[in-house]
Amino acid sequence: MADSKNKNPAQASPAQLHFRTLLPRDLEIDFVGKRRFFLILSTVLNLAAILLFFVRPLNYGVDFTGGTAIRVRFSQPTTAASLRSELGTLELRDLTVQDFGEQGREFLLRFEISEGEEMSSISETLGTLFAESRGGEQSFEILSIDSVGPKVGANLRRQGFLAVLFATVFMGFYITVRFEPSFGLGAVVALVHDVFITVGALMLTQLSFDLTTLAALLTVIGFSVHDTIIVSDRVRENLRRNPKAELAAVINRSINETLSRTLLTTGTALFVLFALYFLGGKGLEPFALTLLVGFITGTYSSIYIAAPVVLFWSRRSRLAS
Numbered sequence: 001m002a003d004s005k006n007k008n009p010a011q012a013s014p015a016q017l018h019f020r021t022l023l024p025r026d027l028e029i030d031f032v033g034k035r036r037f038f039l040i041l042s043t044v045l046n047l048a049a050i051l052l053f054f055v056r057p058l059n060y061g062v063d064f065t066g067g068t069a070i071r072v073r074f075s076q077p078t079t080a081a082s083l084r085s086e087l088g089t090l091e092l093r094d095l096t097v098q099d100f101g102e103q104g105r106e107f108l109l110r111f112e113i114s115e116g117e118e119m120s121s122i123s124e125t126l127g128t129l130f131a132e133s134r135g136g137e138q139s140f141e142i143l144s145i146d147s148v149g150p151k152v153g154a155n156l157r158r159q160g161f162l163a164v165l166f167a168t169v170f171m172g173f174y175i176t177v178r179f180e181p182s183f184g185l186g187a188v189v190a191l192v193h194d195v196f197i198t199v200g201a202l203m204l205t206q207l208s209f210d211l212t213t214l215a216a217l218l219t220v221i222g223f224s225v226h227d228t229i230i231v232s233d234r235v236r237e238n239l240r241r242n243p244k245a246e247l248a249a250v251i252n253r254s255i256n257e258t259l260s261r262t263l264l265t266t267g268t269a270l271f272v273l274f275a276l277y278f279l280g281g282k283g284l285e286p287f288a289l290t291l292l293v294g295f296i297t298g299t300y301s302s303i304y305i306a307a308p309v310v311l312f313w314s315r316r317s318r319l320a321s
Contacts, residue, residue, distance in 0.1 A: 027256045038304035049200030061210030064157040066150030067112045071143040077104040160214045171225045186309035190301035201293040207286040220294025227302040
């Protein structure tokens, strides 16, 4: 007979398995009881984001405004003011010079070009100018050139905002069908909150808002809905087990039961995003910041925005059925 000590771990009974948890299993944080404070806080933050839209609007990238963006790296450190002075002889329209790297070696040049003007001629003109002013072609390197016409940029901007709007509405519709109308309403309110806060952070920092940043914003919407679905599913399960329980107590219990999973999921994602933000370079900062703010506010809104809305609008007969 085989020694019982050599038993295959895969055949161990559930009682013999012990899993570590991030939080105590009997955690009882009163999330619902603090909902008024956090709803007021969220309202203030959303109003501030709306105000920022008029005072400090989004810094649209070339994708949405039209124009040309050229990244240049120099062998010797320089300054944005020096570059702006050199480029003044070319009379480029709406020229902006942004330090895009470390030690003043890499810069982003943004400007508008006339209709029909060839990008190759612009590149050759800049190359000739930098070669003459900085000691030859070895003193600089043109890393990338992006150009979008003004009509195409306006169309992309309109389509981008429609994509965010449709994603929010259809996510809410899906949750309404999957669960109950109050859950769908809570999800939509939470998603609008997440979009406002994330866009507000971009307006505050004035980081470029382009197609890559828009993709990050749509990712935030998907992540926030994922977290809301987890909480909503646990609320429905707990109501079916105990249909006579108070709805507020059931929501509180459901959030506490899923909190460990929420923190682990969001926490591991944030570790990657922090690394991406601080180590990924200037080009990835808008993308990484959008995901950082969006993931944090998405977790927050699933607890303090979506759940209170469900509590306020739900009809018990539908939830318990």
